[in-house]
Each structure stands twice: as structure tokens, then as C-alpha cells.
Amino acid sequence: MEYRFSEQQQMLKQALHSLLKKEMPIEAFSEVAEKKDGFSQCAWKKLAENGWLGVLAKGKWQTLEDVCPLDLMYLSESVGEKLFPGPYSLVAGFIVPLLSQLKLTNKQQELLEMVISGEKLITSALPKLEKSQNKVGFNWPGINILNEENGKIQLTGEIRHIQFLQHTEVILVPFKNNVGGISAVLINTRNDGINIIPEQSADLSKPQGTLVLDGVWIDNDDFIGGPDSNHQELFNEQLTGYLICLNGEMIGGANEVLNRTVNYVKERKQFGVPVGSFQAVKHMIADLHIAIEKARSYSVYVASQxxxxxxxxxxxxxxxxxxxxxxxxKVCEDAIQLHGGMGFTWEESIHYWYKASIYQQSHITHPAIMTEYILQNLLLESEYSKEFQYNQYE
Structure with missing residues (x-):
């Protein structure tokens, strides 16, 4: 397919890119990532003030017309380039469009408005793509209802790897309810019985933690649509949009690494000439550029479908x-090689993007599980499926 980004899309991206370039140069990012646990409240507020958190909002919160996940994927490239230390794709690409399409109480609507304006930071637990009983599928967070009395519900459970959990005030928790549907509850982190355990993260711009609910009492009104509601179809739709936004972050990050590498090999000299003039280096640079464009084209195609x-x-x-x-x-690893000995130092900062690439490989799932999920679905209706029972070996 042939696709060109529109003038409006390019103008939006340029505006976001200019803001991030001003607010989050690499020196500022290093300061936040290494000394402020990966989150800048000031930079997050600037994003919100300029309307970037509500790009995909629906209903009365909608500010832009004809905006879809493809637009946010394109915008997210700038977030990946600058390694913005905040849950941008999670909030703007998953939580805000999800909540804006659900039937919310007045209290929940006020919360959404504060999230879009940057007054409150929200995060969300996410399903994990895992293998269970010889089948790969999405497992939603395990939350148990212990008691119900006087309009309140008591919850227990543990959820790992929640982004920015240490910095947030509210957590959106989707879970599988007693009737098999996917319900959602908004939990204030200040409630009694909530324990937050920080975790180590490969990506310094993506801090995460474990949420432990130890008999936490939640008002019935904190459940979106009630504890037995089923929002699975909408959750699946928004999860797809979130994954597309993450693709944009990775493409932008890879492109920034390539640009930094090109600038380096133009300046670094060996035998009296720039190392970028060597044929082997030229071939590696060209291959990386082609690979990035393949990834961008694939993501654009998926977003259009x-x-x-x-x-x-x-x-x-x-x-x-x-x-x-x-x-x-691959781009980050080859960039380190093309930087020679400098690639292994912190001076060139390539390691930040490399760590981000490592984090993305294990976020939500693992490459091996994704491969099995793809094969499982492609072979499901195939006439050869009985012959290729790859996930049922005895």
C-alpha cells in the first residue's frame, strides 16, 4: 500500500516534536531518568497543557476531529525519539480513549478531566499474553472479591509490572469478574490495604512496580458500570491502539539512534577519512534505514486496518x-557496533535507547510467546493444522 502522512498529521507531529525538544533534551532526560525515578511532573504538565493527552478522547472530551490510532502512532515517534519519561502511550493511547467511551459517574468524569489536564496521573494494569493449557491468550489481572457489604466491595490480589505505579494517584484495573466478563475499577493508591512495591526496570524512563491489594475496600461507584459489567470488546480495541502507539515509540527511537549514528560516522575519522566513507559501514547504515522503513510501513498498514x-x-x-x-x-545493537568503543560508554547515550528496546521486548509478553500466538491463530483454520500441532507435543 502507498501511504503519505497528511499536512495536518505532519503539523501535529512537528508541534509535539518542538515541545519535546525544548522540554526534554538528552541532558534533562538523563537527570530525570537517573535521579528522579523516571518521571517529570513538570514535563507531563506541559504535555497536558498543550492538549496532547486528549488526542484520542471521544465524546465531550474530543478536541480533534478524524483522529485515529494511526495519528497517535505518528505522534508517538517523537516520544520515542526523546525517550519522554512519562506514560504517554499508555494514557493518551489506551486509558483516555477507553474511559471517554464508557458510561462514567460524575465523579469518574471529573477524574478523567483531571487526567487530561495533567492534574492527576493515572496508570493501568494490562493483560499479559501468556501460554496456559497449551494455548496462548491474554490473561487479565487476577483480582478476587472477598466481601460485599453496605455498598462496598473488598478486593484482594497482586498485579506485577504496572508502569509508573510509584508516581500515580489512580490505577485503572481491568479484571475477569465472576461471570467471565472483563470489569474495570478505578483504585486510589492512598486507600488502606494498598501496598506498592517498586521493581527494577530495564528502561530508566519506564519505572514499574507491583500492586498488592490486601483486603482493600472499594466503593461500588468506583467500578465502571458495576462489578459485573463486561467491557472486553472495548478493552481489546484499545489494547490494539496502545500496541500501535508503542510501535510508533519504537520506530521513533530507532530512527533517532540511526540519525545519531550517521552523524557520528561522518565525524569519526580512521586512516584520515570518515569511517562513514567505508563501504561496509555504508551497507550497515542502509540496511538499518530499510529495516526502520519496513517497520513503519507495517505499522501504518496495521493501523489502517x-x-x-x-x-x-x-x-x-x-x-x-x-x-x-x-x-x-537490532538497530540499537548495530549502532553500538558502529560507534566502536564509544558505543559502550554513557557519553553517546545510545544505551538509553538500547535499554528501551530491551524493555519493549518483554512488555506485556515475550517474543517467543508472540510467535506462538501468531502461529496458533494462522494455523487455526488451516487444513494443515492437524499436522502442525506445534503446541500440543506429548
Whole structure:
């Protein structure tokens, strides 16, 4: 397919890129990542004040017309280039569009408005793509309802790897309810019985933690649509959009690493000439550029197919994520090699993007699980499926 970004898309990206370039140069990022636990409240507020958190909002919160996940994927490239220390794709690409399409109480609507304005930071637990009983699928967070009395519900459970958990005030927790549907609850981190355990993260711009609910009492009104509601279709749709946004972050990060590498090999001299003039180096640079464009084209194609069935769209999103994570890591590894001994130092800062690529490979799932999920779905209706029972070996 042939696709060109529109003038409006390019103007939006340029505006966001200019803001991030001003607010988050590499020196500022290093300060936040290494000394402020990966989050800048000031920079996050600047994003919100300029309307970037509500790009995909629906209903009365919608500010832009005809905006879709493809637009946010394109914008997210700038976030990946600057390694913005905040949950931009999670909030703008998943939480805000999800909440803006649900039937919220007045209190929940006020919360959404504060999230979009940057007054409150919100994060979300996410399903994990895992293998269970010889089948790969999404497992939603395990939350148990202990008691119900006087309009309150007591919850228990543990959820790992929640982004920016240490910095947030509210957590969106989707979970599988007693009737098999996917319900959602908004939990204030200041509630009694909530323990937050910080975790180590490969990506310094993506701090994460474990949420432990130890008999936490939640008001019935904190559940979106009630504790037995089912929002699975909408969650699947927004999860696809989130994965597409992450592709944009990775493509932008890979492109920034390549640009830094090109500038370095132009300046670094060996035998009296720039090392970029050597044929072997030229070939590596060209291959990396082609790989990035392949990843971008694949992601654009997947984003343009979001009108199809949710299962097919999610499969396409997982396929493009597998391809893009591999390309991102490959670009960073080759960039380190092209920088020679400097590539292993912190002076060139390539290690920040390399760590981000490592983080993305294990976020939500693992490359091996994604591969199995793709094969499982592609072979499901195949006439050869009985012959290739790859996940049922005895």
C-alpha cells in the first residue's frame, strides 16, 4: 500500500516534536531518568497543557476531529525519539480513549478531566499474553472479591509490572469478574490495604512496580458500570491502539539512534577519512534505514486496518509488534557496533535507547510467546493444522 502522512498529521507531529525538544533534551532526560525515578511532573504538565493527552478522547472530551490510532502512532515517534519519561502511550493511547467511551459517574468524569489536564496521573494494569493449557491468550489481572457489604466491595490480589505505579494517584484495573466478563475499577493508591512495591526496570524512563491489594475496600461507584459489567470488546480495541502507539515509540527511537549514528560516522575519522566513507559501514547504515522503513510501513498498514474484527486486528497488532521490537533492538545493537568503543560508554547515550528496546521486548509478553500466538491463530483454520500441532507435543 502507498501511504503519505497528511499536512495536518505532519503539523501535529512537528508541534509535539518542538515541545519535546525544548522540554526534554538528552541532558534533562538523563537527570530525570537517573535521579528522579523516571518521571517529570513538570514535563507531563506541559504535555497536558498543550492538549496532547486528549488526542484520542471521544465524546465531550474530543478536541480533534478524524483522529485515529494511526495519528497517535505518528505522534508517538517523537516520544520515542526523546525517550519522554512519562506514560504517554499508555494514557493518551489506551486509558483516555477507553474511559471517554464508557458510561462514567460524575465523579469518574471529573477524574478523567483531571487526567487530561495533567492534574492527576493515572496508570493501568494490562493483560499479559501468556501460554496456559497449551494455548496462548491474554490473561487479565487476577483480582478476587472477598466481601460485599453496605455498598462496598473488598478486593484482594497482586498485579506485577504496572508502569509508573510509584508516581500515580489512580490505577485503572481491568479484571475477569465472576461471570467471565472483563470489569474495570478505578483504585486510589492512598486507600488502606494498598501496598506498592517498586521493581527494577530495564528502561530508566519506564519505572514499574507491583500492586498488592490486601483486603482493600472499594466503593461500588468506583467500578465502571458495576462489578459485573463486561467491557472486553472495548478493552481489546484499545489494547490494539496502545500496541500501535508503542510501535510508533519504537520506530521513533530507532530512527533517532540511526540519525545519531550517521552523524557520528561522518565525524569519526580512521586512516584520515570518515569511517562513514567505508563501504561496509555504508551497507550497515542502509540496511538499518530499510529495516526502520519496513517497520513503519507495517505499522501504518496495521493501523489502517483497525476497522476489521477485533481478533484479526489484535493479531495484526501483535505481528507488527514482534517485527518492530526485533528491528528496534537490532538497530540499537548495530549502532553500538558502529560507534566502536564509544558505543559502550554513557557519553553517546545510545544505551538509553538500547535499554528501551530491551524493555519493549518483554512488555506485556515475550517474543517467543508472540510467535506462538501468531502461529496458533494462522494455523487455526488451516487444513494443515492437524499436522502442525506445534503446541500440543506429548
Amino acid at each position: 483497525t476497522g476489521k474484527s477485533s481478533n484479526e486486528t489484535l493479531l495484526n497488532a501483535i505481528s507488527s509488534r514482534l517485527f518492530t521490537t526485533d528491528i528496534y533492538k
